[in-house]
Amino acid sequence: MGSSTIRDVAKRAGVGLGTVSRVLNGSPMVSPATRQRVMQVIAELNFIPNPSARRLSLGKTLTIAVIVPFFTRPAMIERLRGIEHSLVESEYDLIIYNVETVQRRDECLHELPRGERADGVMVVSLSPRDADIPQLLCASAPVVLIDANHPSLTALSRVIVDDVQGGCMATQHLIELGHERIGYVSDWLENPFNFTSSRDRYKGYYQAMQNAGLEINPQYHGQSDHSRSEARRLAAEMLALPERPTAIFAASDTQAMGVLEAARSMRLRVPEDLSVIGYDDIEIAEYLGLTTIRQLLYESGQRGVELLLRALGESSLEPVFEVMPTELVVRKTTAAR
Amino acid sequence: MGSSTIRDVAKRAGVGLGTVSRVLNGSPMVSPATRQRVMQVIAELNFIPNPSARRLSLGKTLTIAVIVPFFTRPAMIERLRGIEHSLVESEYDLIIYNVETVQRRDECLHELPRGERADGVMVVSLSPRDADIPQLLCASAPVVLIDANHPSLTALSRVIVDDVQGGCMATQHLIELGHERIGYVSDWLENPFNFTSSRDRYKGYYQAMQNAGLEINPQYHGQSDHSRSEARRLAAEMLALPERPTAIFAASDTQAMGVLEAARSMRLRVPEDLSVIGYDDIEIAEYLGLTTIRQLLYESGQRGVELLLRALGESSLEPVFEVMPTELVVRKTTAAR
């Protein structure tokens, strides 16, 4: 039972192991008759080639690594879903490297592109810092960035979303509704992981406010860890201000939920007393009737895989830089004031 | 650049490769001086031993496989989170085999326990059918079942939750609140994946109803695919009945959300006009104020890893069978009628 080898098959079929290997790999250089017989034996023995041996011999790992921070967050899951679905039919195994500490982040970013653990690497939502550039550029495995970027990485394929524009769009929506005191609730703009989305969305917020000639009140920006409860706390503080904002833009739908909670606990009606807009359009957003900025999470993962597989095929391919569209989805948490 | 080998290190350090291997594996049979020197060179060359070669030589894959259906569902994610967190410090890679078709299910259940892809296997929420038993019993890799079971598998460690009891508890809660017309909205009780949870919860529902001497009206049981929208549809139908139920037990929190939607769209107030109870206590449940049955999702994953690692250590260990506790969490969607 315990795992027969290619040798057993060869012996039993009365052929050399080279032949077995050939039928295994679909080489045309084998007569239909022997192929038949070998396949027969393979079935009888219930033989499956040992992946470790295969990998060593091939000099390929036949696996794709995806480096993703906090993989259980809804937006990450959605990207992962796109990745998984696009990869399941391929010959590649998928290993998810979940990053929840900077140390782990550095380990992954350092080791994985070397290509000894994976033939290709996808980096999700972790923008490299300057120090990471060298490893990434001399990587022996193709690397594609999803929702991550760096000016020096024009050599890598990247699928990004314009968060500045998204933030701008969100804020503008509120402005068009007549809001002037607009808050922004986010996670830390500067953070050890170098997450850039909240920072970029803030830039968009800032731009939109300026364009509209509105005052940017620092008290209307709260930042803390990324969580519903922290967002709730920040929103509650902001809403307790003498002149509270009439609208809040949250850096993610999860955080928007925190804002909604704060409003609820302070007996503020949404959207009558407070407009709330989120970001991402995760599944729950629709249920909640949350107005938000939709980004193509699933599709970004899908696209990333496409690009990676393409790079794995013909390595001398031009890297592509794609900006995925972003869309305002108006639901029931925003209204004119 | 391109991956130096143990041989390069040996040469550069002026030692044999055996020695390098020894320091790599922390063997004590190396003098401090040479160890120092070798480590030095390893650092200089930025050397990392090739995992594929290591695995082949060791005869171990150094990876754990987890077979899980529809991995993006909140309850699955929560279990995976427990698994991932418990495994990240270990020497094992984690590969998630997402199952969304019966075919894939069979492939995974057939191949993975052979041990050529993984040293250990965790099966989540997929109860084996009779046909799977042989493979599982003669598996060369230890297998642990989480939220899955089969009477013939006493040889495997299993971490389960008593869904019959949970379903009973949920229904009883509604009964105690004075409800008599109690609906059950679920996914298919009989299904190709052999998911048992909704079936077992139904059994609990049935028991509780009978114990209370309440009529079990087939019209009060709706089944369809597992999704919020389908649950919504089922609930809407049920609530359109001349004698509509005054309370609905949903087989999962996700489905409970569908029920809430149905109620909302029919202008039924929850809990005044309709009580709703879910199952799982996923994160969103708290936000929604959903009354539900909590099961220890994260912990089940954690515990599964513990058991698997233990089995990987000393293989001749008694399998354990653990029933995780279940708990009624009363929030705001259930009330006396």
Add this chain to the structure above:
DNA sequence: CTGTTAGCGCCTTCAT
């Protein structure tokens, strides 16, 4: 303590 050697199972030339 340390260098050398023999595999691990498979793929891939190279002859035949």
Add this chain to the structure above:
DNA sequence: ATGAAGGCGCTAACAG
């Protein structure tokens, strides 16, 4: 078209 042999990089058992 097929069999034989060498090697992928590493570990472990063996001499020294």
